[in-house]
Amino acid sequence: MPGPDKETDLTERIEAFLSDLKRGGSGTGPLRGSAETARETTALLRRITAQARWSSAGDLMEIIRKEGRRITAAQPSETTVGNMIRRVLKIVREEYARSRGSSEETDQQESLHKLLTSGGLSEENFRQHFATLKANVIEAINELLTELEGTTDNIAMQALEHIHSNEVIMTIGRSRTVEAFLKDAARKRKFHVIVAECAPFCQGHEMATSLSKAGIETTVIADAAIFAVMSRVNKVIIGTQTVLANGGLRAVNGTHTLALAAKHHSTPLIVCAPMFKLSPQFPNEEDTFHKFVSPHEVLPFTEGEILSKVNVHCPVFDYVPPELITLFISNIGGHAPSYIYRLMSELYHPEDHEL
């Protein structure tokens, strides 16, 4: 029977995706970029829309929310998954509203005026059935997928507006977005790049080899030398794991030091982040924000005698407050950190902030 088969097929895929996420996060499996994760999540959500059994928009949103909660619980630090789920939920809401024929109410935020006028009206419960809803939602998700595929190129296209010749640019660790950005600028301009290696994972080495193969003058420095060389740097361009709702960053560890050094020397700090990294979370206490990996990256087991008497920490992420950031470059253009909250309202519905 096609029905149950489809369902089992769907659950299988979801399980496979979950286990992939769990393995990828612990560092044992192949490291996947955020763009890939975003694409896979969206593809999975499209499949759920196509294959799961639902009759109204409300049902669909419930299903997506349920699966979404499971997926995000598998790897909480991978915020792109949650972001994509919220995007799809917003798509469903929009398509529902369009099918219903109501005007595109842009301001969904709670306002005093709305509270007064709506008063006794019941909330939208998305219970109406529309035949074309499925097709519309799937079409919209396809559009989202196309947008995702073009994000890196869109960001790289803006490179020449920001990099002039004979500049010294500093970056940290490895970001595919920044790599594409710099390589695009290098086709027309000559500049120098300094890469901080970002111990203990030393992803900066990979970035440096890839940039130097593209013909860019690259220098690798140790993390400890970031402040020492900052006085000669013209711009700092970094990628990030997540952009938080207040305009701050959750980036690879060492970025906060880099941002402080840039602020001290009044060097502009530019963050290249596509829109799917924007997350409606605000930074809260230390324990929910940080992710740690095995301390043997920092103090290996060869130091056995002291290992048992010492606490070793190996955090993966750093919080960078929005005051240290000069500019965000995303696939829809450049913004100041103070504008991020507006972008959020366009991408996500406030009720979806908590899945």
Next chain:
Amino acid sequence: MADSGVTDEPGTKDDVHRAKTEGKELSKEEKQRLRKEKKQQKKNKEKKDEKASHESEKKKNKEEKPVSAAAPASQPPTQPSTQKAPSAVPAPAPVPVPVSETPALADKPAKTKADLKAERRARQEAERASKQAATSKPKAPPNELQPVVKRLPEHVQVDNPGVLKKLAKKLERQQIPLRLDYGYKVSLFSHLHQYSRKAPLTQQLSIPSTVIHPAIVRLGLQYSQGIVAGSNARSVALLHAFKQVIRDYTTPPNEELSRDLVNKLKPYISFLSQCRPLSASMGNAIKYIKKEISNIPSQCKEEEAKRKLLSCIDCYIDEKIILAAKAIAKSSIEKISNGDVILVYGCSSLVNHILCEAFEKNIKFRVIVVDSRPRLEGREALRRLVQRGISCTYVLISAVSYILPEVSKVFLGAHALLANGYVMSRVGTSQIALVAKAFNVPVLVCCETYKFCERVQTDSFVSNELDDPDDLIVTRKGKTQLEHWQDVPSLGLLNLVYDVTPPDFVDLVITDLGMIPCTSVPVVLRVKNVDQ
């Protein structure tokens, strides 16, 4: 040799050179003559430079044109004219002036008579002014602060081929091999040396080496391989090696110990600085030893002189290093209270000493050791502290903004304290001070006074040390990304050793003279100079 005239300068120089290389001794008179000649040469050079600058000034006043390359060539003909009495100037002046001007200003129209007269008058005025200046110079009272413009050390002029040639000649004379630079140097640091650890200087020495004492050879090898590292350790090792040298030293006949021993030490110091550039503390120790040696009275017997020198060195180590550490520990312990969380960076012998002393006094605190690649010196500090029983945490420098909210104080060691208040220390120290400042955590620097130096520096580029770039290479999960970095032409690795911390990041400097702010370093230096 003794009867060749003073006027025959090149001749005596060759003789002297030959005598030196053949190993014969020079008699006292010859040495005195050499010194006089050197002084005269210096004076002549200074005169020539003065005249050159005056000539170029005059030309600028006249025509406001840049001094061309023909100007120095034209100076010798004008010099004899200017040395004559000022009244004779108008007569020969018009003659040399067109001669000197035409090569420089071939495209300019000829001057009218009125112009020439004005030029002559201007030149006379300038000459009178220069004569006054020349006569007034010796009248200036010699003050205690010596003129600061010293010769630039060689190790920050690697991009100057003239300096490199001079160094090569000097090393050849002293029979020390020249160490070659290794690998692609980042363009910002082309003025510094960059050596490879795999090619130590000792491999190029012939065995047995007659010029360099074996204790010094061993010391040089220990420096270049990083076996002896850390400012205090290097100074103490140097002083012990010099003690051995003094013990094995015998004054050659017709020689004075005070002069000959200093000359013997010079090739050793060149050798050591080829192995690894000298640190500020080593420089101060060497200055002290040289002063002590030259202060030995000539009628002192050899055994007594040697004994005196050995006790001087012991006294220096005791006073400046060991007792200073005790004094600093005593003052620092007042700054450590119960429940403190102290952050330290890398391995500073002084800071470790302070923490161990504080632990002995039963103060309850815990330590966070921050470390950085590629040297990973923090592990050594961690071992020492854990052995004593202090509870420690260990992180890498990229995690410092994660761990700083827990920290109550930061203790840092220093390699040298510069005269403008900047702290020169292991690379990464300035970063820690920066982040600590952002989190409002007090930063205390502990430094003995013998590490204070008169240099000034504002960034970490002009005078630094470049370590072996291959140290940055790491193998993770079986892959070595940078293994073939030499084959890629646009890829460079930078391994800095030192950096400078601005004084506004440092809250307090604890020295054996007390607790001072960073900006009081020149005061301490002045006091020390006056004492000496």
